[in-house]
Structure formats: structure tokens, C-alpha cells
Amino acid sequence: STGGKQRNQNRSKAAKNQDALRVSNVAESSSTDQKQACKKHELYVSFRDLGWQDWIIAPEGYAAYYCEGECNFPLNSYMNATNHAIVQTLVHFINPDTVPKPCCAPTQLTAISVLYFDDSSNVILKKYRNMVVRTCGCH
């Protein structure tokens, strides 16, 4: 319909603006108690420490990573926030008790390759795709 819809739209727009304002107010307050922001942390896995250097030829170990930290509003400060994270954040603000905030998780993964002997002293070079975190972000 035309008029009615128009009026409805105006009203709903005002209400929405009101909501948006409320959301951003709530958001502001939560960003003040900002803990560690979501980012990538290194965790080095040493094959030598595991006593495996006799059968693993390369690498000596590898830099694994893990993602840790808060995904606080405004999300656009996280270069890696996925589009969905913004939706998740808004719905979280509307229903904070039931809908969780976006979580800090990998947004890009890379492969690593391992060179090792098998039981028969054959040598295996294997590529493991999506094995290591390249970037973290808010999902």
C-alpha cells in the first residue's frame, strides 16, 4: 500500500533510529571495559621437544597459532571481522541473554608440509591444508 505504508515506514524508521541509537549507546558502554582485543597468538609446536627428530626430517617444529580476545563493538576496528559478525553483534545487543557476541576465531588458514620417514624408511612429504591460522578475526 502507499500512504499507510509510507506513514508506517516513517514511524518504523523513527523507531529504528531510536533502536540504533540505543544499540550504539549500549555498545559504547561495553567498549569501555574492553579486555584483550581478538588477535592471533603464537604457540610453537616443537617436534624436537616431542622427541621426534629421529623420524621427522623437516620442519624442526612449526609455529601454530591460536585466536584469543574479545570481539567488542564497534567491529569495524577489527580488519578481519566477517560481515556476519556485524549482524551477530546487533542481534546480540537486542537479545544479549540468548544470542552470543561474535567469537574470536581464524578467518584465514594456511597449509604446512611435513617431511618424515615411515616404518620402512621410505620418505613421505605431505602437505596438510588448512593446518595453521593465518589471521584471526570476529566471526
Add this chain to the structure above:
Amino acid sequence: LDNEVHSSFIQRRLRSQERREMQREILSILGLPHRPRPHLYGKQNSAPMFMLDLYNAMTVEEEEAEGFSYPYKPIFTTQGPPLAIQQDSNFLNDADMVMSFVNLVEHDKEFFHRRRHHREFRFDLVKIPEGEAVTAAEFRIYKDYIRERFDNETFQISIYQVLQEHQGKDSDLFLLDTRTIWAAEEGWLVFDITATSNHWVLIPQQNLGLQLAVESGDGQSMNPKLAGLIGINGPHNKQPFMVAFFKATEIHLRSVR
């Protein structure tokens, strides 16, 4: 700042139980049922050195782009296992796994049936991890420079797949490849055995190995050693081996624990 360890992460040595758990987890990620215990593992042997070249080439490759390419053109080089270098023949850029196989023939049996020298090679392809298909395979043998022959002398080297063995007489052979080389040349000879390897993977009981024969320029059968070909008794970094490239045919999912 990026490398600071987050406060919730406690830095300490793993207890032995935790270490065993960690090992089990990583073995499961690597898709290994247990930790391998190779009996003879010389990292300076020809195959591990060749594979380490591949690993280094691939690691460089991974830094640049997601890919794994190994130039498949047989390369006759003058020094040890060639560095796997980028070439336009990115024949195997999506290989998930490369595997080298030790030659199982314990000693060079120079057969001299009816004036025909040849040398045998066997490789056990049964140990290929589940769900891998051979996309290419090659047999590599090193040729040394030999002083005793004239530089312009040539040898013809032929590689055969053994189809059937017979008691007391020559085996049935299928010619895979022939190469004519100069006596003065030195380096790795590479023979394509892709079809044979696929056949051996599909029908392991028909894996009767390879045979290598050498003929002098005037067609006489000759001892491969006199042509400078290094066998199982040669220096470790020049011993013959086989290498195969694989593509995963299924996604490896870890079992639920």
C-alpha cells in the same frame, strides 16, 4: 606486541602424560596410526636429500602462493639430486603427497643369463596411505663420470617392467623407456614409470620390480657398473630410488575420540 603470550596462557614444560597426549593428537592430525620407527634412516641418503629439496621448494612455494609444483620434466643434472625448481611444467601443482621408496633388492645381482647383463630393482608400494592416487612416478639412478671410456662413446640404457618371472630362464619384460647417454656425462637419470606405478598400486601382486640393461654403442650387453651406473652398493647419496606423487582422493577426517 603481536608475539606477546596472552595472560591466560601458562608457559611451562609438559608433564609426561600431557606430552603423550599431545603426541597422540599430533599423530592423529598427521594421519599416522603410531609414531614411525624407521630402521635405517640416513638423512644423507639420496632419497631423503632429494625429498628435502622438494620440501624446501614447496615451503618457498607455500609462502608465495597456495600450491605445490614440482617440475616433472626428467632433469639430467651434473650434481646430486636436483633442486626442485619452478618450471613452466607445473605438472603436479596440486599434489598432496610425495613419497620416495627405498630399493628392496639387497644387493646388485648382476645377471648374466645368455650373455645379457641386467640389474633388478624392487619397491614396496603397499605402504601408500589410504585414499591417495598416483599422479606421477619416476625412477632415478645416478651415473658417474667414467674415465676409462672415450668421452664420445655412448651407452643405451633401457628400463623394463618385469611382467612375469620364470624359473631358470629370462623374465617376460615390458620396455618402459630407453635413453642414450654419453660416457662423459654425469648426474641423475630420470625415467617416467607413472603407468607402471599405478599398475602396481592397483594389483600389488604383479609388482615384480624393474630391470635395467645397458648396451654399448655397438649393441653389446654390458655391466651397468662399467657404464658408471651407481647401484645399491654405491655411495649412499647416489643410490637409486623411486619417487611417486599423489593426489588425495578423499578428505582425511580424524576419527571421533
